[in-house]
Amino acid sequence: MAEPAYAKKMYRWVDENGNVYFSDQVPPDQVKHKRETLSEKARVLDVLEKAKTAEQIAQQKRLDALRKEQEKIIAKQNANDKVLLSTFRSVEDMNKALNNKMASLDAGQKVIEGNIERIQQQLQQQQQQAANLERGGSKIPPKLLADIAASKQQIDAGKQELLRHQQDRQTTEKEFKADIARFQFLTQPNNEGKPNNGESLAASNARNELGLFVCEDPAQCKKAWIIAAEFVAAHSTTGQDVESEKLIMRAAPQKDDDLSLSVSLLEHNNTLQIFLDIRCRQSSIGNELCSGAKAQSIRQAFAPFIQSSLAAQQ
Incomplete structure (x- = not known):
């Protein structure tokens, strides 16, 4: 049977000395304690936790912030692991994918190196033409000087592109090898030598990691x-x-x-x-x-x- 809306309420609380109090009003110096709101039949209607100290509030904030960061770490790692396990079936598949990726990047590097070599040959021809004109006592045309400057600029740009490409290759290889190591860790048998049972073992290894x-x-x-x-x-x-x-x-x-x-x-x-x-x-x-x-x-x-x-x- 529901309590009448007009039923008189009582409060019960315990002070710092362990004394139990019952009253229909809570004195101002007692509001800091945890208290229960009781009906006339002594049924607990509500519970109000005791007021937290400044130190407890600060500690709770630190805990909340730590939880958020840790939950982000867990969620991100779990997402990465799921992608890894759903994308590849074995280490052999990953090594094959790595080799294909490296071959593609190496081919791209050869294209860049070929472009640099072509422009360097072009520059040599331009510089030879300018040298021949000077030896013949002729003035070097402004267009030829501009072409030489443009060739040098293209070579510098090509070398910068080559450096970026090489750095990208190193980063890609490093990340791919890290993924391979992670995949091996997630799918390895446990310490008791039991066979791999798929996702549950991967999840267990991931939690340990x-x-x-x-x-x-x-x-x-x-x-x-x-x-x-x-x-x-x-x-x-x-x-x-x-x-x-x-x-x-x-x-x-x-x-x-x-x-x-x-x-x-x-x-x-x-x-x-x-x-x-x-x-x-x-x-x-x-x-x-x-x-x-x-x-x-x-x-x-x-x-x-x-x-x-x-x-x-x-």
Whole structure:
């Protein structure tokens, strides 16, 4: 039976000393506490969380910002992986595509080199003509001088185009080889030597690569969160900064070789996930550290570490 609209409401709250209060009015000095709105039959009608401190508000903002960035990373990597797995069937297919692409770029380079060589020969003829005129005591016509200048300009432009083409070739080859390595990682058998089972294995490998642990249920996630905190402490070189129910973050890196790890509890499609992030100092050495093999190995070890630790607890 629904409560009458005019039914008198009561409030229940607990202060910082654990004292429980019931009243139809909340004193101004008590509004900071979490409170429940009760009907005359003591049914909870509404719950108002306690007011957050400035520090808690700032921490929540940091968590929200971190979540957004981490969710972007996860979404982008997942999208790239799906394209990769749907485009190619095997490493052999990828190598064949790479060879075809390189052959096409090499053919384009030969065209550019041929154009440069043709203009260089043209320039030699123009310069020879000018030299013959000078030796004969004749004045070099303005048009011939203009043609020589134009040929030199075309050669310079051709060399710049050739350099850009060579750089594009190097970039294309590097990115393609990175895709091949990624494809191999996504489709490799797991550590137990079980055969590749397609997308599920690829998804598992991708999560490991990102430093992402997907919880089976809230109870498992609670245990995994404690293990994740141990992992962060073991692999960070900086002190503790934030530790809450949804974010554990070490202090910002101060030295070039510092590693500052953080984990955040995310919810995606009604599934709880623990995401690992690694920060390094904003310097050339720090950036290289964060993009290098050491940071990558830490990310890849995160989810398996939680899985093995959970298994050991059973």
